[in-house]
Amino acid sequence: MKLRFAYKGREKEIIIDVIYSDRSTLGLEVSRNGKVKLRAPKQATDQVLQKFARQKEAWIIEKYLMMEEKQKAQMERELPDYVKYPELEQVYRKKAKEQVGQRAAYFAGQMGVSYEKLSIGAAKTRWGSCSGRGNLNFHWKLILMPPQVLDYVVVHELAHRKEMNHSPAFWAEVEKTLPDYKIWQKWLKTYGHTV
Numbered sequence: 001m002k003l004r005f006a007y008k009g010r011e012k013e014i015i016i017d018v019i020y021s022d023r024s025t026l027g028l029e030v031s032r033n034g035k036v037k038l039r040a041p042k043q044a045t046d047q048v049l050q051k052f053a054r055q056k057e058a059w060i061i062e063k064y065l066m067m068e069e070k071q072k073a074q075m076e077r078e079l080p081d082y083v084k085y086p087e088l089e090q091v092y093r094k095k096a097k098e099q100v101g102q103r104a105a106y107f108a109g110q111m112g113v114s115y116e117k118l119s120i121g122a123a124k125t126r127w128g129s130c131s132g133r134g135n136l137n138f139h140w141k142l143i144l145m146p147p148q149v150l151d152y153v154v155v156h157e158l159a160h161r162k163e164m165n166h167s168p169a170f171w172a173e174v175e176k177t178l179p180d181y182k183i184w185q186k187w188l189k190t191y192g193h194t195v
Contacts, residue, residue, distance in 0.1 A: 014064060016053060020044070026052045030063035034071060080144075080195070089140070096120045096140040103154045104136060111177055113161035127188065128153040130160035144195050145188070152184035 016036045026049070027039040040049060053060065082088040097120045104118055116134040122141075123129070129137045136157050142150045155177045163170035174181050 014060065016060075018049060028053075028056055028060065030060070030067055032067065032070075034064060034067040036060060036064065092143060093120050093140045096138065096143045099143050100138045100150065100154065103151055104158065107151070107155050107158050107177060108161075111155070111158055111162075111173070113158050115158065115161060127192065128157045130157040130164075132164065134161060141195050145192070146184070148180075148184045149188050149192075152178060152181050152188065155181065 014036055016038050018038050018040055020040055020042045023039060023041050025041070026044065029037050029039070031037065038049060038053060082092060097118075100120065101118055104115065108114060114134065115130070115136050117136070119135065119137045120140050121137055123137065123139055126137075127139045127142060131137075138153065138157070142153055152174075155174055159170055159173040159177075162173050178184070
């Protein structure tokens with residue numbers, strides 16, 4: 001079903017998907033992608049559906065405009081510079097190797113641990129890892145985050161040089177070096193994927 005609605009000084013044709021089922025009432029919804037759905041009893045006539053939609057015109061327009069604005073905002077959201085300019089990733093990786101290397105050396109000395117090789121990569125599911133041999137791996141995007149987040153990930157991986165698990169003893173090692181680590185752990189879980 002198509003209806004013409006006037007809003008913002010212009011007319012807009014909105015397609016309303018009618019979904020018939022064994023229900024006794026009429027119901028409207030606007031999905032996240034801006035689709036308007038009218039749920040109706042099987043026996044409802046076009047005339048009844050048109051009348052109902054017209055009665056709910058203000059509600060449909062309000063919800064539709066909200067969805068339209070959300071979609072527009074998502075499309076306009078600033079893309080990270082490394083997406084716009086892919087060559088920047090190599091620059092960031094080089095910077096990450098240097099910066100993460102400095103922080104790892106600093107915290108290793110503080111924690112009384114050593115490590116073998118330090119690598120910078122782009123793992124899909126981890127910000128850092130520590131192998132049984134003492135090789136450390138870190139995601140290059142860590143340098144685009146607050147420095148405390150980078151420190152937290154470095155200390156987390158170095159703590160595995162003492163405890164290769166996530167036991168209370170492991171977290172005690174992390175906390176000994178970074179008493180406020182939970183703040184940065186939470187930041188990483190909440191915002192890490194947006195970087």
